[in-house]
Amino acid sequence: MSDTPLLDELENGPWPSFVTDMKEAAEKKPAARDLMRQLELSYKERVGHWKHGGIVGVKGYGGGVIGRYSDQPAEFPNVAEFHTFRVNQPSGWFYTTKVLRQLCDVWDKHGSGLTNFHGATGDIILLGAPTSELQPTFDELSSIGFDLGGSGSDLRTPSACVGPARCEYACIDTLDICNDITRTYQEQLHRPQFPYKFKIKVSGCPNDCVAAIARSDLSIIGTWKSHIRIDAEAVKQYAGSSLDIQTEVVDLCPTHCMKYDAVAKTLAIDDAECNRCMHCINLMPKALRPGVERGATLLVGAKAPIVQGALLSWVLVPFMKMEPPYTELKALIEKIFDWWDENAKMRERLGELIKREGMGDFLRAVGLKPVPQMIMRPRANPYFFWRDGEVK
Amino acid sequence: MSDTPLLDELENGPWPSFVTDMKEAAEKKPAARDLMRQLELSYKERVGHWKHGGIVGVKGYGGGVIGRYSDQPAEFPNVAEFHTFRVNQPSGWFYTTKVLRQLCDVWDKHGSGLTNFHGATGDIILLGAPTSELQPTFDELSSIGFDLGGSGSDLRTPSACVGPARCEYACIDTLDICNDITRTYQEQLHRPQFPYKFKIKVSGCPNDCVAAIARSDLSIIGTWKSHIRIDAEAVKQYAGSSLDIQTEVVDLCPTHCMKYDAVAKTLAIDDAECNRCMHCINLMPKALRPGVERGATLLVGAKAPIVQGALLSWVLVPFMKMEPPYTELKALIEKIFDWWDENAKMRERLGELIKREGMGDFLRAVGLKPVPQMIMRPRANPYFFWRDGEVK
Amino acid sequence: MGVYKWDDKQIEVDEDGFIQEPDQWSEELAKALAKSEEEIADLTPEHWKVVNYLRNYYKQFGVAPMIRKLCKETGFELKYIYQLFPSGPAKGACKIAGLPKPTGCV
Amino acid sequence: MGVYKWDDKQIEVDEDGFIQEPDQWSEELAKALAKSEEEIADLTPEHWKVVNYLRNYYKQFGVAPMIRKLCKETGFELKYIYQLFPSGPAKGACKIAGLPKPTGCV
C-alpha cells in the first residue's frame, strides 16, 4: 500500500498534478521521496514541517538561496537540509529547449529534481539541495549562463510582461528594460544592502500583465500620449461581427469619450478625455491601437500587507520616454534607492516610508515637482505643512 | 470721520450687512460699539483680539455660556467681559413674533443687543454680556420659557430639519424626535459629564437638510422600506414639461433601477434595487413619493477634523421605527452614552473611539449584530480578530 | 487678570477667578472661595471629599479627572455635585480646589 | 542543532552554524570560525573592525546594524566587505561575531 494516500488522491482530476511530478522525481531522487513523505505528514497533521529560517548561500553573494531544514530530520533525512535556489529567468520567461535541458541536467546532478516554473517574483526555483551542494550547483549554473536572483533585503529579480516580443499593445520594450536594469543593478541584486526588499516590474501597457502595480516597489507601465489610432475599415468589420460596439465598448468607456455612429459604422474618440484604460483597444485590437508617442508611467510603492497593510503603486512620473540606455530612469532609480536606504527603518518598504514621511519630502529628495496625476484626489484633511521660506 | 472705515466698506453691496446690524445695536449699546471698534482693529491688524477661553455660567448648569474677555480691556472696556449665551431653539427654528420680541427685550436689557439666528449647532446665540448679567439674563430667559443649550463636554443642542411641518418627504417626525430627545436628556445637555461633546441631528429623509451625517455623533435620517409611490398621471404631466425624464431622472439614478417608456409616458422602478437616494423624488415631487413603511436609519460617528481628521457618520441601524415615546431609540442612545463614557479618552468623540476600539467591540457593547449595510465594502486587510470561543 | 482678597490676604486670579499658582492654594483660600463664589457657608466633609479628590488627582496626573471618574470615586451623582457646588465641578469645585482652569471635561 | 568543535573546545551551533549563546563567544572562537567557515587564515585588523563594530552594535541595540550603517561606520564599501567575508556580512561576519542569526538586513 502507498505511504502517501492523501497525496495520491491529488493525482486524480483533470488539472495537472504536482504529485505526479513529485513521484516522477522521487523515482530518481531520495530527497523528492522524503519531501513527499513529509508533505503527506503535513496533510495528515495539517501543519508544515519545516524549521524556521536558515541562512545559507554561495560565496560572494548575500542572497539567492533560501535555507530550509526539516523539523523531522531523523524521519526524513534526505530533506534534513533542503535549500532552494532562485535562478534569474531570462526576461519574459522565454527559453530554448537547449538551456532548459541544461538546467535540468544540473539540477538532477545536485538537487532534488524538482523545480518551479516560476516563482511568484519571476525566478526559476530549484527546489531543494543540501548545504554541501550549494556552491557546486551555483558553479555549474554559472557555467551554463544562469546567475542567481534576489532574496533578503536586496533588489529582487525584476520581471516583465511578454511585451514587444508578442504583444501589439506594448508601448515600451519591457524585455529590454527588465534585462538592462537587472544587469545594471547586479550588485544590489546579489548583495543585500537595503532596509528591505525592493521589486521592479515592467508591463508594456495598462493591462499590466505582470501585475506590477500590485507588487512592485517601482512599477514601470507603458503608455502613450498621442491619439488612439483608429482603422476605420476594421471598425466596419467589427460592426458586422458579434461584438456590440455600443454596449460592449462605448458604454463601458470610463471617460465617456467615445462616440459610435451605428449607421455610418464609425467610431470617434475624444482623445483629450481618454485616460488610456485600454478597454476599447482590448475589445477591438484590429481597429484600435495605442498612439505613437510612447513611454512609460512610473509608479511607486506597491507591496503585500506585512506590516502596515497592502499598498498599490501610485503615479510618480506620469510620462517618461524609455530608450536605451534608460539614463533618466536609472538616475531616478538611484535617487530612490538613496533616499529610501538613508531614511527607512529596518524592514520598511519604499511605499511605507513615503507614507510615513509624506510625498512632499520624497519628491524633493528625488527632484520631482508635484503634479495632479500623482493623486486620485487631493487631501480632505487640513493638516498640511509649509516649508521654510514659504511663509514670511 | 468714521473710526471704522474698514468695516464701513462692508455696508456696501447687495448682501445684507452685519455691520449695519452692529451699528444699529451700537446706537443703544456701548458694548456693541466697542465690539465694532475692536473688530475694526482686527481688520487693521489681521488678528483677533479675544483672550483665550473663559469659564463662566449660571448656577446649576455646567454649560450654555461661552466666556470671552477682550485682550484690550482698557481700550474696549465695554467688551472687557463679553460672554455669549447659547439658547435652545424650538425644534425646526419656528417662532412666533411674540416670543422673538420677548427675547429681544430680554437681550436689550442685559446684553449687547446682538444675536445670531442661529449658531451652527442650532442654538440662538445671544452675543455678549458681562459676567454680572449672566444670572439675571438666564432668570429672565427662563421666565419667558427659554432654556439654555449645550456647551463643553455635554450633549449639544439637538436639531432637526423642517420635516413634517412643511416637507412632504419627511419619513419621520423630525421635530418631535428632536424635541423629545432634548427634553429627555436635559441633564446630559446642561451638566457636562461626558468625555467630550455629543451631537444629535435629525433629518427627515436622505436629503439630510440639517447635514446630520456630516456633523452629528448620532445622525437620525428618515427613510422607508416599501416601494416608491408613483402617480402615473403626474408622470404624464412631467413628460409634457421641460423636465427630460430620461436624461435628468432615469439616467442619473445611481442604481439604474428606473425604466422610462417615453412613448407610453410611464415610469417603472425596481424597488428592490433602489437605494432610496431621493434623486428621482427630488426631481418629480408631484409624481413620486417615499414609501409608506417609514422609519429611520441611524448613523454614528460624524465630527469635524480635530483631532484625527473629520468623519462622516456611518450606518449603525439600517432601519428603526420611530414612534413616540421612542423607547428603542432611547435605549440605544443610553447604551451608546454608557459605552462611550466608560471607554473614551479625554476629548475623544464617539467616532474616534469606535475607530480606535473597532466596530466589533462597539456592536457587542450596544447589543447589535453586524450587517452588511453598516459598510460600503468589507476590509481589504487580513488583520482580523477571533473572539474567545470562536476558535477551539 | 485680577486679585482675589480674603481675610487679610490676597492672591492673583484670572478673569474667571481661578488662582494662577496652584502651589499657593490653602484650605483657608478654599473656604473663602467657597463662600464668595459659591455661597457655601461651610465646606462640609462632602465638599472636602470632592475638593481633595480633585487636588490629589491633579497632583498625580497633572490634569483634572473626567467627570465619570469624579462621580465614581467620590460616590456622588453629578446632580448631587451640582447641589454641593452650584456652578458645577469645573467652575465651582475645581476653582475652590485651586486647579488650573480645566479645558477638558470637568 | 549541532556542535562546532575547534582546538579542544566545542560549542552548540544551529544548522547554519550560528552559535546559540552569544555570551559564549570568544576571540578564539571567532578565529576558528573565520578559518573553517570563510577560509580566512588570519583575521586582519580590518576583519576585526567589522567584527567589533557588529558586536558593539549588537550589545547596545540588541540587533545587527543595517548594512548602510555598517558600511558608513566601518568606512568599507559593501563590495569590500564581501572581499573580507566572502559569505557576506550576515552569513559571514555576523556568524564570526557571534550574533544571533540576523532576520533583518545585514
Place this chain on the structure above:
Amino acid sequence: MAARTDFGPPDFHSMLPPVIQKNYGQWKYHERVKPGLLKHVSESGDELYTVRVGSERLLSTDHVREICDLAEKYCGGYLRFTSRHNLEFLVSDSKQVEPLIADLKGRGYPVGGTGAAITNIVHTQGWIHCHTPATDASGVVKAVMDDLFEYFGAWKLPAYCRISLACCLNMCGAVHCSDIAILGIHRKPPHVNHDVVRAKCEIPNVVAACPTGAIRPDPPNKSLTVNEEKCMYCGNCYTMCPGMPLADAEGDGVSIWVGGKVSSARTPPRMSRLAIPFLPNNPPRWPEVTDAVKNIVETWAKHAHKHERMGEWIERIGWDRFFELTNIPFTEQHIDDYTLATETFRSTPAFRW
C-alpha cells in the same frame, strides 16, 4: 431664588402657524414657483407659500423686530429660520405673497436661495467672538455673497452649490462636506509662552491634543516643547492651553476646499478636498478669496451637467482636469500626507494628459 432649570426649549407646536398645525405631516408635494418662493400643497388642498430671505445671521434686536413686523403684517406673526441661517416667511394667504416680496425687496432684503442657487454661507464667529480664528467669518461671508449675489436670486447654476466657512480648523461651520469650503488656517507653529503654560495648562492634555505628536512635555521646566518640523498649525494645543498662541497677521489666512456634499442624492455624501492651500487675509473685502470662489463656481457652472454637484462634476472629469480648467496651481500641499493618504494616491496609469 434660583431660576427654574431643565425645562427645555419652548414646545415647537406652539410656534407653528395654523396652516402647518392643520397640515402637519400631510404635505403632498411642492413647487419651486420662482427663486426664493416655494409652494407646498397638502393632501387637504391647503397651500403654504414660503418666501426665503437671505440673512447676515448676525442680527441686532431691532433688526429682529423689523422682521417680526413683516411677519405680523403678512404671515399672522409666524416665521422660521433655516438650517443655513436664512429667514423663511410662511404665507398661508396666497394674495399676500407678492406684496410681501415687494415689501422685502423695497427694504433691501434679498429673496432667493432656493433650488439651484447659491444660498447662505453657513459660518461661524471669526474675530467677532472667538479666541482661535485664523480669519474673520462675517466679513468674508459678506464679501463673497456680494460677489456671488447674482446666483442667490436666480437659477443659473447646474445644481446646488453650498458654500460654508469656518474660521479655524475646529470647523464649527462643519465645512468639511461643502461644495465650496472657506477655511481659516494658521501657518506658523504656536509661540510657546512658558510662564502661561506653567500656570494655566494641564500639560498631559496639551501633549495628547497634538495630532502629529509635535508636543513633548518638559518636566524640569514644568512646561513643554514643540517640534516645529512636525507642527502643521492645527491650533488644537491652543484650544487646550492659552500659552500656545498661533495667530499671526502674515501666517494666517484662508484655504479653499471643494467637492463635498451631504445629501445622498445620486452619489453618497463626501468630504471637500483641498483646492487652494492659502490666500491671504485681506480685509475688508478679501479680494483674493472672492475671486477664487467665483472662479471655481463659474468654471463648474460652465462645464457641469445639469444636476451635477461640484464634487460629482470633478470626479467625472478628474481632479487633474479640475486644476487645469480652474487654472489653480497644484502644490505639494494638495498631496495628502496624513493618515489616509494612500487612499488618495493614483494607483493606476489611467489619467488624462
Place this chain on the structure above:
Amino acid sequence: MAARTDFGPPDFHSMLPPVIQKNYGQWKYHERVKPGLLKHVSESGDELYTVRVGSERLLSTDHVREICDLAEKYCGGYLRFTSRHNLEFLVSDSKQVEPLIADLKGRGYPVGGTGAAITNIVHTQGWIHCHTPATDASGVVKAVMDDLFEYFGAWKLPAYCRISLACCLNMCGAVHCSDIAILGIHRKPPHVNHDVVRAKCEIPNVVAACPTGAIRPDPPNKSLTVNEEKCMYCGNCYTMCPGMPLADAEGDGVSIWVGGKVSSARTPPRMSRLAIPFLPNNPPRWPEVTDAVKNIVETWAKHAHKHERMGEWIERIGWDRFFELTNIPFTEQHIDDYTLATETFRSTPAFRW
C-alpha cells in the same frame, strides 16, 4: 576557483524564436482563435500562434524534458512560461497548431486559460517548502482547479476571473488584487518559547514587527510578552523570530477574498476584500474551499454583465447584495478595524434592503 559572479540572466534575445526576432515590436493585432489558442499577426504579415497550457508549476526535471520534446517537435525548440505559471508553445507554422494541440491533449495537458476563462492560480510554497504557511499551496490549487476545470478550457464567463493563493499573510502570491484570493490564515496567537527567543532573536526587531503593538519586551527575562487581546495572528513576529510559532492544526485555515483587479481596463486596480473569514484546512481536497470558490464564481457568472470583472460587478450591485446572492454569512470580521477602517464604512443611508 570562485564562480563567476554578477553576469546576470541569459540574454532573452537568444531565447526568442526566429519569428519573434524578426517581428519584435512589429505585432499588429491578435485574435483569440479559440480557448487556449492565440494568433498574433505582424505588420510584416507573419503570423504567430500561441498555445497556452495549464501547468502545475511544480515540475520535475523529467516533466520539463517532456515539454522540451514537444517544443522541439512543434516549435523549433522554443517556448515560454507566462506570468501566471502557464506554459506557452510558440508556433510559427500554422500547420503545426492542431497536431500540437492534439498531442498535448493526448498527454493530458490542459489547453486553455486565455480570454474570459479561469487561468492558472498564482500560488506559493505552502507545506512544500515554506516555514510560515497556514495552509498548503499546491494541494489547494490542484483541488480548486480540478473543480473549476470546465472554466479553464472554455469561454463561459462574463470576463477574466483571476484566482490567486498565498499560504500566509506575507502574500507571496500577491493575492491582494485578485478576483478571488485564497489566503492561508492563522487564528491563534504565537506560542512564545522563551528559551528560543533568548538565544536566537533580535528582540527589538521582533517588537517592531508587530503591526498592532501586541509585543512588549521583557528585559528582566531577556524575552518578550504577547498581549493576546491585541494579536491578530499575522505571523510577522514568527518571521522575525523562531521562538514565536503560531501554526496550529485547528487554528489554521483559509480565508476567501474577492473583487480585486490589476488592469486599469474600465476601472482602476483595486484590492480584494474579505468574503469568507475562515474555512478549515481539510486535505487533500479542501472541499469547503472548492465549494466556496465555485459558488462565488458561478454567482458572479450568473449575474454579471459582459466584461464585468468580479469587483466591478460587486460594486455595481453593492456588497450587501453580494452577501445575499452568495449566501455568505456576514460577520464582525468583515467590518474593517484596521487603519483605513473608516473609509470602508457606509456613510450614507442609501443602501438596498
